[in-house]
Amino acid sequence: MTSQTLYVVAITGALLTQGVLADADGTLPPLAKLRFDEDYSDMRNQPAATGWPERVKYIPFGKSGPSYVTLGGEIRQRYEYTNNPTFGQSPQDAHGVWFQRYSILADVHWSPRFRLFAQLNSALETGRAEGPSPVDENELAWQNLFLDIGFASADARVLTLRPGRQEIVLGSGRLVDVREGPNVRRTFDGVRGFYLCDQFRLDLLATRPRTDEPGVFDDETSDRYALWGAYATKARPLDTAGNLDLYYLGYEDKNALYVQGSGREHRHSIGLRYWGEQNDWSWNWETLYQFGHFARDDIHAWTLATETAYRWQQHPWKPQLRFSVNIASGDKNPDDGTLGTFNPLFPRGNYFSEAAVLGPRNFYNFHTFVNILPTADWSLTADLNFFWRLQTEDGLYSPSGQIIRAPMGSDSHFATTALSLTAEYTFFRGLVFTAIYTFGNPEAFFRDTGPADDLSFTELTLQYRF
Template sequence: MKLFQAVWVAIIGVSLLALPAPSPAGFGEPPDSFRGYLLNRADEDYGYLRDPALNTDTWDPVKYLPFNRTGSWYLSLGGEARERYEYFNHPNWGKDPQDSGYLLQRYFLHGDLRMGENLRIFSQFQSSLENGRRGGPRPTDRDELDLHQAFLDLKLDLSDAASLTLRSGRQELAYGSQRLVSVREGPNVRQSFDGFRLMYRTGEFRIDGFAAKPVQTNRYAFDDGTDNAKALWGAYGVLPFPLLPQGNLDVYYMGVYRGKAGFDQGTARETRHSLGARLWRTAAPLDYNFEAIYQWGSFGTGAIQAWTVASDTGYTLSSLPLRPRFGLRADIASGDDAPATHDLETFNPLFPKGAYFSEAGLIGPANFIDLNPCIDLHLADHLALIFDWDFFWRESTHDGLYNNAVALVRSGKTSAARYIGSMSQGQLLWDIDRHLSFVAIYGHFFAGSFLKESGPGEDVDYLTTWLTYKF
């Protein structure tokens, strides 16, 4: 592990020495060939580097390594290193042992082999490490070395504008705003799945069908097997919505099976179906993201009926200094109203992003109501400050409080209070250049009546900062 980290430090050091000098404003201009690094590195395509004139970045020589005269067969290499510090004062509102902060490290290295336009093999290794946390690493803190992605793509061109691709193997899945299926970017160990994905693309219309099982997160080298106690399947479609300018519509169905699912009501086998729709727009000045989901199925011998409605609306005043964006997020997800019965009404977010409300991850998207005003200030093109204040209530006072992994944090049986508390937060986001980014976040959670009545209810201070290098 020390050798693995030393190689990464050397790579980052050499790359920083090779970077162009920044402009007087503090930012270098990205090259014309810049396509950006995507959330899932498997979604990147460096075929454009067949044109030598576009080879302008330090790492371009390893992004396109041709094997034949036409350049249609090529290998692309890439990776990432993230060094992160995290500190909680009164972790879990005083229920967990106090520590003095700890370090989280995450490393990725991948290879993308393109054998013409219709055949592809992608593989990615990851190493996630933790140092100094009192009580040891959390489940998503440590995974010493493992195969994170390894899949085969077979592509069929149906016409000049339409294609059908079958992806089989270990892969990341992320859909929409990642309320139900995500790569789990916030925590140290990201989520991947073993299974199949069928992708149809034509113009702006996209639809995926998938059937997979999550990959286990185990601590040691090459021990992440398939979690056969869980399964995910469904279909997700994205299309333009012409009734609203620059609007888009997502419609989807997802099914999940968990052999042992735990809620405040108890533990049982769960089969759950989710039907959802999302209406969204990202263009300024008005951006929005509205989503509604209904769930049904079985929990042991009982029936499931659950739901959620979420919204995120923002307006950017580009003519003002700092180009402020004023936003308001309002969400609600059902909780169990009658835990004494076998039926279940708690919403299940399936495999959501680990930092759903904040990087602190104190509260997950089940049995909650939240109202979150925010303001984004753009100090420069690549430097932003975000301030927000999130207020939380329980949707059902008969159900408990859950975290991002849908694990019960506090039972609802010891308090009838609805108000959970609020969290104020400030974030600094700095894209230093194409490869290097820096984030710093501080938040303070003010514990409300439910937390104080159900157990330790201390206020929580949270601080995290990280530096990420990608190539």
């Protein structure tokens, strides 16, 4: 047994032992995808906590007033093995890859108007045949470091200004997400403001992503990419069920690359999303149109994404059936002066599966899921994805926008079929074990244009957040 394996076993044992004390009565709010969204202010009216992790969630300071500090963190250990990466196109890792991610955070509430949030992250990688990619390793960096300045009125209207480094998720993360799947999460430098009023929220942002460098405190603000815009959400529009999002996002890439060529990209996105749940149904439907300029060409692109689910709440194991049908434009002709390839901007890395091979450009797919809950702590999911190219004059792209396979004269649309199995078990609040297996079968387009081996992907993750 290697020293690294012993280290992981020791961490696991310590966490399981600690779990006996971990929020046994469920008094703490749920852990959030964005840790700064967690609110522990209600603990000021409760007796001083003595157990773990309650005692670090509300630490008052000062003689009076609502000033307090919240501490938190994360330990994530992940093993991945991919057989025939990118269907045999990418180098083969000999024994798989081990990823480690650690973070520690402090949320300082000086007053109802002023707040400082700081989070340090360390992401490490071992075993990658090509060496770590930018999303694999970042030894030490500020993941979040921002100040909230709040302005509240008597009628419950709140305006907050947030300058600094910050993670951003807009909507369901189809266009802007923290990229939780990879080892290094995405974050931005800039300014964000949001206005809250009853059932309405408006976000304004002007940001640039952080460069992901592998060393210690060597990240900078990107001068290649920029993101700005406005995102509004209205609950129960026209007194109907669900929520409605309306948004505009501006995007710049000084060195964009498509099958059509390379050049400066200046793109605008106008979108609409309708989402929510009622009784046993849930839905998430979104469409948007993009326009702008790429090099000397115009941009005209679009997408439509739908996800509809039904869960039998009254049946044993509460089975859920979910259907997702999606389409995104591609480029019809690289020489016609118009770029038709949709750009998902800053999406999650695991858009279609944890294998994270394909990105949402120039495609249409049908994706179906079956989920069961044998116990309150255990979730099992099987999903099947059929994936096609939309335009035969355009290629396929990775989640980060790199060209995976150029068209090479192939007139085939069918690209791949993928089956994934996922098991997730929650030991206690914050400690989750996940096992994933994905099998990908290359279809006609991959067979026409290069390596086309069956892909298999295995992932084992143990994650503890407090």
